[in-house]
Amino acid sequence: MINNHDAAVLPAEPAINREELVGRVRELARGAFLERAAHYDQAAEFPAEDMADLARAGLAAPTVPLEYGGLGLGPQCGDSYTLWMMTKELAKVDLSLARCWEGHANSLVILDALATPGQKARWFAGVVERGELWVAWSGEPQAPAPGEKSRFGTNLTKVDGGYIVDGTKVFCTSAGGARWAILLVSTAGPGGARHAGDDPESLLLMACDLADPSVSCDGSWWDPIGMRGTVSHLVKFDRTFIPDENLIGRPGEYLSQGWQTRFIPHYAAAFLGAAEGAYQFALDYVRTQNKVRDPYVQQHIGTMAVNVETGDLWLRHVAELWNRDPEEAKLAGSRARHVMEHLAEETVKLAIRTCGARSLNRPGILERIYRDLSFYVRHDNDDHNLAMIGKSILGQSYDASFYKP
Ligand SMILES: Cc1cc2nc3c(=O)[nH]c(=O)nc-3n(C[C@H](O)[C@H](O)[C@H](O)COP(=O)(O)OP(=O)(O)OC[C@H]3O[C@@H](n4cnc5c(N)ncnc54)[C@H](O)[C@@H]3O)c2cc1C
Structure with a gap:
């Protein structure tokens, strides 16, 4: 089984107990966040109470450096794995919440990397002291979708x-x-x-x-x-x-500095959360229904277990590369994203096949993960991701940030 944390990919003397941080997120996620998730989903409402709970638990500034009062996590601070495990815990119960959190955390990484000391002092104070939330917005698709009236x-x-x-x-x-x-x-x-x-x-x-x-x-x-x-x-x-x-x-x-590449494996961490959430649901389901002797169920459970373990190994690998070989890490993050997208989709499908039609009756965590994951993986195009990986091997120019053709 997966260990939720591994000191081997962490800095030698962590100032904060990182295992405890992941545990704090897990506790909130399994409790209040899971309870609220169906409402936020049905109402298409921002998970404001969840975000407020995270701030109250001292988790508002995950990627703000320690000297500015944050938790000092993420690729800039030398500990991506802890951050990704926190995101994974959120994604297991609510992928939308995980996206809002990961967008906030990624934005703070951008500020840490590119803002001036004066800007950091100003903006990080708002995050640490007042729990201000950040996000990064690019989305301006140019080709209109059929029936779309306005251009963006x-x-x-x-x-x-x-x-x-x-x-x-x-x-x-x-x-x-x-x-x-x-x-x-x-x-x-x-x-x-x-x-x-x-x-x-x-x-x-x-x-x-x-x-x-x-x-x-x-x-x-x-x-x-x-x-x-x-x-x-x-x-x-x-x-x-x-x-x-x-x-x-x-x-x-x-x-030019490829900052988007720091965030690509973060999406993979959320996909892993989807896989683990579905796997856990299926395990509980078949145990409750006592279907554990069915050979197909056994195979599905085996495949799902290996899938989530594989995803975790990939994330550990990429997190370690960010500290040792950032150029290699930029590409490895996209490979991890590719692998995880497919492992997560397979795991969710197998969970559905294992549990049957009632698991798709709303509201339910599995049907929500299924819908959310189908949409979340569209955040970038995996065909273009793979082409980018191929180009990097074939010595052609490529866009490791947005996989532009
Ligand atoms: C839940 C969710 C939340 C998001 N939140 C944010 C956010 O907060 N901030 C943010 O910046 N972005 C965000 N995005 C990113 C957003 O993914 C893109 O802007 C959006 O996916 C583009 O819309 P589209 O896929 O419908 O269209 P398109 O971009 O048109 O893509 C449709 C398809 O066409 C392909 N394509 C695109 N351009 C070309 C081209 N020139 N030639 C050939 N093929 C092409 C694409 O790869 C894709 O397969 C979010 C995405 C999702 C799904």
Whole structure:
């Protein structure tokens, strides 16, 4: 069975008991978060109470460095594995909550890496002292979906002392819940980071105070099959002014230094949580129904167990690489994401096959994991991920951040 933690991938003298941190998240997840998950899902509501509980438990600033009052986790601080195990515990009971948390944690990594000392002092204080939530928003898909009436995208205008952002973004996770968003926007026009042209220098990162009255959320756009509690709404920027002091890093730095690659294995950790949640559900189910002597059930349980163990081994490997060989880690994270997407989908399918039709009757954790995972894995395209891995082997140029063709 999987051990939830392994000191071998941790720094030699941890200042914080990391095992205890994961345990703290697990306790909350198995208790209040599991109880609330069905409501957040059905109502497509931001998991505000869960986030408040995490803050009350001293977990609001996972990736803020220790010297700023945070927990000092994540790839910047030399301990990705603990962070990913915390995310996994959340994902086991609520993948939407895990996405909101992982978006917050990833945004703080960006600040730690690219913000100035003055910006860090300002923004980390808000997180540590007031529990302010962050998120990063790129989503500006350019090719309209069939039947889609409006086009998405932002335009930037340089003005005295800052920029004007005008337009819309979609897939804005934690819309209405977060206080700050890191906007990934392009001086070349609509497209954000994923759908913009090829000039990396055109990509700017800017911190947007979401309390600004020029920013509004349109939830009518959001009625998905899963990940409903992420409230990844359409957000409108009505000539929002972003002062120069809120620009993060140098133009293009996010792409040239491959910062997105730090977050790709974090998605894999959430997928692993989905797999473990489904596996645990199936185990309990067949034991309760006493189907443990069925040879097919036994095989399914065996496959699921090996799948979650494989996912855990991959994450340990990538976490260790981030401390030893970051260039290798950038690619290994995408390999882990590929492997985990498939292992998680197989595990969920096997859990459904093992438990039968009643496990898909709402509300139930397995049917929710099934819906959520189907949607979450669309966050990036695994075909393009694999092509990127192939290109890296074949000596061709590739985009390890967003797998652009
Ligand atoms: C639950 C959820 C939450 C999210 N939250 C956030 C968030 O908070 N912040 C954020 O920045 N993003 C977020 N995203 C990312 C968001 O994934 C993308 O913006 C979104 O997936 C793009 O929408 P799409 O897949 O419908 O369309 P497309 O991007 O058009 O993709 C459709 C398909 O076309 C392919 N494709 C795209 N461009 C090309 C091209 N040029 N040539 C050939 N094929 C192409 C894609 O790989 C994909 O397979 C989130 C995604 C999900 C699922």
